Amino acid sequence: MVIAYVSQNYEENRFDLYDEFTDIENFLNIKEFISYYAANKNRDLVLLYKVDTLEEIEALEQISFSNNIYIILMGKDDVAFSLLAGKLGVDVYLNYEKIDTDELISYITNSQNIIKQRKGNSNVSVFTGINGGVGTTTITMNLAKTIADEYPQKNVLFLDFTDTKAVSNLFFDVIQPTKTIVDIAGVQSLELDELFHNGLIKLSNNLFFVPGIQKHTDKEEFSRAENIQVFLNFIMKIKERFDFILIDIGTFKDKDLEVDIQEMADDIFVVTEFNIPSMSILKTYIDIIDKSGWYNKTHIIANRADAYGSVTHEEAKKILSKGLKHNFEIDHSLPNDALHLRECWNEAKLVCELYPDAPFMDGLREMIKKFFIVDENAITREQLCNTSFFAKVKKWL
Template sequence: MIIAYVSTIEKECFTRLREFFDDVVNLNRIDEFISFYASHRNRDIVLIYRVESMTELEMLHQINFSNNIYIIVIGPDDINLSLRAGKMGVDKYISRSDVNPEAIKQMVAHSQSVIKERRGKSNIAVFTGISGGVGTTTITMNLAAMVAAKHPEKNVLFLDFSYTKSVSNLFFDAFQPQKNIIDIASLARLDLEDLFANGLMKYDKNLFFIPGIQRHTDRETLEKAENIQRFLAFITFAKQFFDLILIDVGMFEDVELEIDIQEIADQIFVVTELNIPAMSILKTYIDIIDKSGWYSKTHILVNREDSFGTVTQDEATMILSKDSRHKFEVDFTLPNDAKHLRPCWNEAMLVCEEFPESNFVKRLEMMIDRYFFTTSMEQVTETKKPLNPLWTKVKQWL
């Protein structure tokens, strides 16, 4: 999240904002903000715009509003300005006399729930590991399969955006996929028929997936700026049809695609282990989370928590929270279940299908109940467009 304060006056307000938030910029004119917004369209933006007249307020018409921008206007105590601001789509109009740092802080915090609502009811959950081999892909694949099985009324999509050669397709019985995530970037338009012809595949009646890259050289395609925009547009499009989208971005890297995907995510799960080297790497990532405003949607997920040589959860909290704005704690743990995971990994089998009574699977069931289909989520009555009728039409492509 970025806070853009647009004003040539009251600079102390900008200074106070920096006490609460890390990513804050000060711009003098609305046209400067338009240029800034164009280059940061994938980030959540809170615009705080100070106006003195109707002419300045009307300049907001120059902005092509998207669903990731929340607008606060500070101006004179004038009912005409306030009504006009509301008609233009401004989220909050505040008279100068009512401005105080705490009120602005609360509005910025509230903006995140408003932006999430605008994006739709689907839950986008991103999984990233602090290094290779910590179990990120195993956890994400099995969660996708288990959610789909436990909630047959939900459409579930698994996406592999890992920057290394994908293996997840093997676990979904797609041994030599003709299309993968790269092909999504080449689509001239976004519709389900074209997606099924260019990578989208069905594993079970309500579980769908797109294989990740099949060659290490395809990483260059993932990193192209124009393709990043296409991938983000695809994820937004997919929200119309899928109740839960689980995205495996592999090992955490400070690269644009991963950052942008995490920006639009509803939840971020950071997979780690409880040892000193892992905590050191995780601390670097925590600093990015802290600065990016992702604290409230980030969960620290410890795999193999009972392995030899682990630090305690209290020690981990102390390490992670040192010099951070927030207190970062371990949110969920998974056991060291090598007895069941090792043969599944060697044979490209899903643990939840081969060993449904294993400790690993039982803990994932608890994770599903805690994070994905809570009471508030079940109260949402909107249902996604059914995919099965379309599947009959396009299955010949697969």
Template sequence: MNLNDYQEKIEASKIKRSLDEHISELLELFVDLADLNFISFYKFDYEYNVFDYEYTINNHGEIIEKPENTNKKYKIKIKKNRVIYGYILLNKRIKSKKVLKRLLNKIRNHFHKQRQIEKSLYDADSSFNIYLVYEENLKNFCENLKSGLKVLFNTDVISTKEITLYSKELKSKDKKHIIIYLVDGQEKIVQDEDIIKNLNELIIVIGPNDHRISMYCGKLGIENYISINEFKAENIKNIVLDTRKQLLTKNRYGNKIIGLTGISGGIGTTTISMNACDLLAKNIPDKNILYIDLTNTKAISNLFLEENPLPEKTIIDLINSSEFNIESNLDNGLIKKRENFYCITGIQKHIDKEYIEKDVFIEKLLEYISSSSDYFNFIVIDLGEADASNLKSTLYDVVNDLWIVTEMSLPHISKLKTFYSLLKRAGLKDKTSFIVNRFDSQNAISISDATSILNMNDDEKKLFNDMKIPNDYQDLGQCWNYCKLATEYAKNSLFVKKLDSILENKGFYKKEEKSETKNSLFSFFKKSE
């Protein structure tokens, strides 16, 4: 993100906040005019085809807790043309009045404006294009599918008879692409065979129920063939959602920026961040890793990575001093831990906390991250405790992946519920994952209880099982006391093994399986040499 993009996002964010306030005021007015006790709003999530609970407003204009289930509730769907924005839930039936109809129409218009702003805010960072390559006799089918996909994925859909017309766009690293072929025979696939072989994109073919065409597509590496007779939009939706994480984690340099934030202080965010960087550096020696400490309390990363309790230079000096340049930066706060592992340690003075929240620092930081992305394959940003400050809200948008560190205690999960709700409203759900630290601690609540409190759907529940780290207090306690990385001084600890497994499962690296020589039952018959 460059400076102009950042300024445009700031302006768009202001407009969105204003629209959010207007929508709340209109819903409050609706409660009064319809003589209701409360009104609840559920926002439609077009990517997962579910309605997510947002908030409830009572007849005093206050935001209240989600009401308990009552016997009778009534829904009014909020949509304009074919686009669904959500629905409002009422506690009783209301009479049809002109004033309520006009008010609902105004509410619809505001939601329409809100959606357009959200598209400009979030799609540029994480969007993908869909190309429909069709044959002439399937043109009508193509047009119907095109309008449906636009609504389903809120993204650009381009229809064409020749995919070669878009070869320049397909080579771009800025976005990922989904290519859907609509065919009534094998000829079009044969014609584009060389193109298909060289495309590193998700390709789907919709065609006749013909086993030969399906087999031919399989030989070209096309895994998704859908019979046109059995076609449903949900088929494509499920395929795309299954691969969506891969589609959205590619930035302009093909590199990755990961942000980690803890739901509270002392939860292990810095420990996980530093050790994850060390594992990445060791397991991918041909890739460059950068760790950035952006915690807004006195940093401790310098003790582990720099082995210096009082560093002369910190992130403030580095970002203010110059643009990205390895050699000059090493004199101004950039630390070289190893040949491919660099780090920038955090603030040391409380007064610096106010400075890193200023626009001038944020602008310089974004420029530095943008420039350094051309050199570093992985940038891991330690964001400290989760909050909605100016600095952190900006970086939540910038990162490709956002990992939230939590523990399985009721206070942590309650706080996580509020924070995760904010991220979903900001359109950041797809880049968000959870690291459940010390999941096996005494008195920890269960995964099912946590997901129930968070009001998660089935897809979201999986996030809690992917990245769980055990309570390895003995090994980590020793490393902490001596300010040593666990990856260096407790290599066989449960913590390191699990963190290593998480990074490997995420696809950041793959270890070669060591072939072990197994003694067979008849090994004693081998001739001695």
């Protein structure tokens, strides 16, 4: 989430508004915010806009608001001000002379739920690995199938955005798909007939799948500037139909499409292993996360965590967090279940189908309960109260 401040007096309020829970920008005026917003339309935003005149409220008409922005307007105790604010679609109008900290905490905390309702209650989760072979695709495929099987009331979509020749279609028994992710991103509507004609495959009553590219040359489609927004628009539109969208982007690469998909995602799962070479590679990626404002939605998953030669959780934490603002944790560990996983990979079979009681599957079900079938509040009231966030807001006011 981004919380943006718009203030009349920029120099007086030029202080760092970044803390553990929010990625914040400060702007001189509403035009500056519009410029920023245009470049960040895939992120959730809370705008705190302080005004002294009706003309400043009228400036909000310049913004074509989408459903991922929540507006808290702070102005004088004047009926004309509050009425105009409501007419223009402001979510909350507050008298800046009587700002109540607890009330403001509630509005900001609840804003995420309101934005979520506006956008639909679906969850977009991106899975990426620090390098090939760490189990990213295996984890993502088995998660999608297990959620669909064990929670039949949930509709699940698996999207394969890996930029190498995809193999996930083999595990879902789609040997030679005629259409892939490259085709479906260009659909003009969400009509099922068009989706199915352009690559969407129904695997069961509530599990759906779009295969990844089948030719190495197709990966060029991911890097074309004119295609990137098409792919992003497709993901935003398709959210209307699914509770969970799991996206496998393969090995992390600092490319525009991958970065933009992670930017718009609700959660990012980074798959690694617990050895020194993997920790070194992961540290590079963590630096990007730390600078990109993805800290809150990033979860580090250690696969084969108890394999021979693995570092401990504490050692991994020290390596990852050294020199960074945030303390990165290993959020979940999966066991070294090489016996079952090797057989399933060699035969292109899902672990959840052949060995539903394998140790790997026990760890995967714990992961589902921890990250997917839960009630989430990315920023809690307690977290906000324990920061200097509101001291800074008071200073600004």
